[in-house]
Amino acid sequence: MRPEDDQIRVHVDHDLAEPGGAFTGTLRRVPIDGTQPVDGAIPIGGARTIRIALHVRTEGRGDVDERTMGEVGVELDRFGSGSTPFSLPVPPDGPISYDGRLIRVIWEIEATTDRRFALDSKATTRVLVVPNGGVGTYQYPHPLNRTW
Amino acid sequence: MQGGDQNSGTRSPDSGVTVLVCRRTGLVAIGGAILIALLTTVGVGALVAGSNIGLLFLLLAAVTAVFVLPRLRDHLRWDAPELHVQTHPLRLGSHIAASFVRTPTGVRLANGTPLSAEFRLVCEERATYRQGTDTRTETAKVVDHRWTSTGTTAEAATIPTTIPVPDTAGAPTFDLGNNEVRWTLEVTPLTGPIPRSSSSFDIVVAPSWRPAPSTPQDA
Numbered sequence: 001m002r003p004e005d006d007q008i009r010v011h012v013d014h015d016l017a018e019p020g021g022a023f024t025g026t027l028r029r030v031p032i033d034g035t036q037p038v039d040g041a042i043p044i045g046g047a048r049t050i051r052i053a054l055h056v057r058t059e060g061r062g063d064v065d066e067r068t069m070g071e072v073g074v075e076l077d078r079f080g081s082g083s084t085p086f087s088l089p090v091p092p093d094g095p096i097s098y099d100g101r102l103i104r105v106i107w108e109i110e111a112t113t114d115r116r117f118a119l120d121s122k123a124t125t126r127v128l129v130v131p132n133g134g135v136g137t138y139q140y141p142h143p144l145n146r147t148w
Numbered sequence: 149m150q151g152g153d154q155n156s157g158t159r160s161p162d163s164g165v166t167v168l169v170c171r172r173t174g175l176v177a178i179g180g181a182i183l184i185a186l187l188t189t190v191g192v193g194a195l196v197a198g199s200n201i202g203l204l205f206l207l208l209a210a211v212t213a214v215f216v217l218p219r220l221r222d223h224l225r226w227d228a229p230e231l232h233v234q235t236h237p238l239r240l241g242s243h244i245a246a247s248f249v250r251t252p253t254g255v256r257l258a259n260g261t262p263l264s265a266e267f268r269l270v271c272e273e274r275a276t277y278r279q280g281t282d283t284r285t286e287t288a289k290v291v292d293h294r295w296t297s298t299g300t301t302a303e304a305a306t307i308p309t310t311i312p313v314p315d316t317a318g319a320p321t322f323d324l325g326n327n328e329v330r331w332t333l334e335v336t337p338l339t340g341p342i343p344r345s346s347s348s349f350d351i352v353v354a355p356s357w358r359p360a361p362s363t364p365q366d367a
Contacts, residue, residue, distance in 0.1 A: 018355075103319075
């Protein structure tokens, strides 16, 4: 198989971070073994860079708010055949992941290959931003033990 | 990301306590007084010019005065309502000591007179959406907690209380544009020689979490 047929897998160290903290992880190049695509990976397909972004978006009754809170680009030429770490800081003033009555706040890490003359490929991983001091207690979006 | 303080001003004196000031009462009083003056001027002017429609303007001025004059009197006799908060922004799951304070400017207070007030902590989700050419905002109160506290008069009328911020409902304050979470504390005096009008304070809840304490006074 040619190297451009390889795939990129995004590995996030912890799917949970606090405001002011960071999501860290690794980009790993995964050779295609035979014809089977690797689950959760995106094909390189001749792309020269891969972009890792931390997004926050809303779901619910209101119009969607969507913002990119941080972004890093990795040159695939320098990426070689190994793996490259990345870090995406979380803004100190939030918002945190939230599952309310009218509003849900969702955080995601999105990896996108930038391919010439072809559709970009994307892989998305949902992550949690929990209140400061909440690591170890929160396993799902705020609020705790919702009462309604 | 955090919401603004539309009705309150904030200042931090040397004690470290944060003081939130409700400006709404003064704005209603002054705005109402200006409206009464305008209606009266137009009404008298119309009557002088021989038009009976001036009576309608004077009637409107009188109706407005019934609503505004008590507030104007309070505004002249009392400083703006204040909420003294031990730590601000607040944290999820915390119990924060606070005091509702009215300081007289045009009246003398007898020491030791009992006071009471109802406190109402509200967390509201606000979701804005476009439907055709209309923009609509839907709201939901996800926290609506009321309690009563008592205090006494001294140099000022002071009602101490504890604000219980839940971690089982509501969210830290945020404003993403179309989707927003706001917290307010509304105080309505029930007894004592202070104005009965409600005061609303915009408070900020930070994205920080503190386990619920075993005693209410942990702030």
